[in-house]
Amino acid sequence: MLEKNTRVHVDQLANYFGVSRSSIRRDLNHLHEDGLLSRTYGGAVALHNGSAEAPFIERQVANFAEKDRIGRAAVKLIDEGDTIFIDGGTTTECMTPYLLERRITVVTYGLNIINQLSCSKSISLIAIGGTLHPHSLTFGGALSLGAMQSYNIRFDKAFIAASGISAVDGITNASLEEVPIKRKAIEAGQCNILLVDSSKIGITRAAYIAPLPDVHRVITGAQASSSQIEAIRTLPMVVDLV
Numbered sequence: 001m002l003e004k005n006t007r008v009h010v011d012q013l014a015n016y017f018g019v020s021r022s023s024i025r026r027d028l029n030h031l032h033e034d035g036l037l038s039r040t041y042g043g044a045v046a047l048h049n050g051s052a053e054a055p056f057i058e059r060q061v062a063n064f065a066e067k068d069r070i071g072r073a074a075v076k077l078i079d080e081g082d083t084i085f086i087d088g089g090t091t092t093e094c095m096t097p098y099l100l101e102r103r104i105t106v107v108t109y110g111l112n113i114i115n116q117l118s119c120s121k122s123i124s125l126i127a128i129g130g131t132l133h134p135h136s137l138t139f140g141g142a143l144s145l146g147a148m149q150s151y152n153i154r155f156d157k158a159f160i161a162a163s164g165i166s167a168v169d170g171i172t173n174a175s176l177e178e179v180p181i182k183r184k185a186i187e188a189g190q191c192n193i194l195l196v197d198s199s200k201i202g203i204t205r206a207a208y209i210a211p212l213p214d215v216h217r218v219i220t221g222a223q224a225s226s227s228q229i230e231a232i233r234t235l236p237m238v239v240d241l242v
Contacts, residue, residue, distance in 0.1 A: 009043035040202050063197045064094075066221040069242040070195050071095040073219050074159055077193060078104060082156040085185045086113050088138035088178065089161030091195045099123065107153060109144055109181050111137040126151070133177055140177040148184045158189030160215060162196055164203030167231035170212050172205035179207050186214050193217045198224035201232075213237060 013024045028044050071094025078084060080103050086092050088110025096116035099106070106117055109128035117125050130144030160182060163174040171194065173179055186192050192214065198221035212218075213235050220229075222241040233239050 012043070040204075042202075063199060063221070066197050066223070066242075067091045067094045070197065070219050070221065072098060073240060073242045074193060074195055075099060075102075077157060077191075077217075078102065079156070080104065083107070083153060085155045085158040085160075085189065086110065087159060087161040087182060087185065087195075088113060088136055089195075091197055092159055092161045095159065095195075107151070107155070109139045109148075111139070126153075128181070133175065136175050136178060138175075138178055138181075140181065145180050145184065148181060148188075153188060155185065155189045157191045157193060158185045160186060160189075160192060160194050160209075162194060162200060162209060163205040164200050165194065165196055165212060165218070165232070166202055166204055166228065167212060167235060169204040169208075171209040171215070172203075173207040173209055174205045176207040179209055182209050186210055191216050193219060196220050198222070201225055202228040 010021050010024050010028070013028075014021045017024070031044070067090060070091055074095050075098040078099070083105040084107070086095060086106055086108045088108070090112075092110065093112050093116060096113060099117065100120045101122055103122045105124040105126065106113075107126040107128065108114060108117075109130070111132065114125065114127050117123050128139055128144050128147045130139035130147070131141040132138075133140055160171070162171045162182075164172045173182065186209075194215045194217070196218070201220055201224040212232065215237060217238040217240065218232065219240045219242060224241065229239060229241070
């Protein structure tokens with residue numbers, strides 16, 4: 001059923017198999033621990049061919065209209081002269097078309113972000129190099145982290161991406177190698193803004209980044225689970241639905 005629908009709910013499975021919801025929850029938890037699916041609030045989602053995330057090119061086109069709205073909303077928060085961090089990812093990439101004429105400094109370790117902004121004549125672009133991870137198109141490893149630490153830059157705004165967020169489990173990621181840079185950026189950000197499309201709300205991934213209150217604002221799609229958004233809004237942060 002999960003392979004066919006990609007997302008299932010506890011009630012749906014309980015009715016289908018004629019068993020209690022507690023039994024379904026227990027089974028889903030076991031399958032999540034075995035790496036066969038990803039547990040979500042009230043159900044589960046399929047993993048892509050046993051992997052935590054789909055290939056980058058697939059993620060670029062998934063939920064694109066929503067990601068574009070998120071990118072536009074994020075850019076409105078940037079002031080001329082700002083020094084900002086832009087995380088790697090497909091949602092943060094949607095900021096780039098609206099930044100090309102801005103007079104700002106951008107620090108990033110995302111190859112896709114570098115490619116999009118390198119043609120701008122007004123942006124001062126600082127690229128964090130290192131070992132390229134093809135799955136995420138981000139640079140990582142000791143060289144990347146060392147560069148972040150040696151620059152010792154304070155960001156006016158840090159725009160962070162993640163594979164999952166929840167009020168209980170915080171900010172999580174599918175790729176472990178990106179976590180040290182994300183944490184360093186959050187540390188250095190005076191205002192941290194989390195950009196995630198609605199499919200990431202209520203999702204918990206294996207790699208823990210930070211508690212949700214470490215960011216000041218979340219921008220996500222209006223289709224996000226209302227119960228999850230209500231839970232997140234109990235925390236000291238702003239939540240924008242676009």
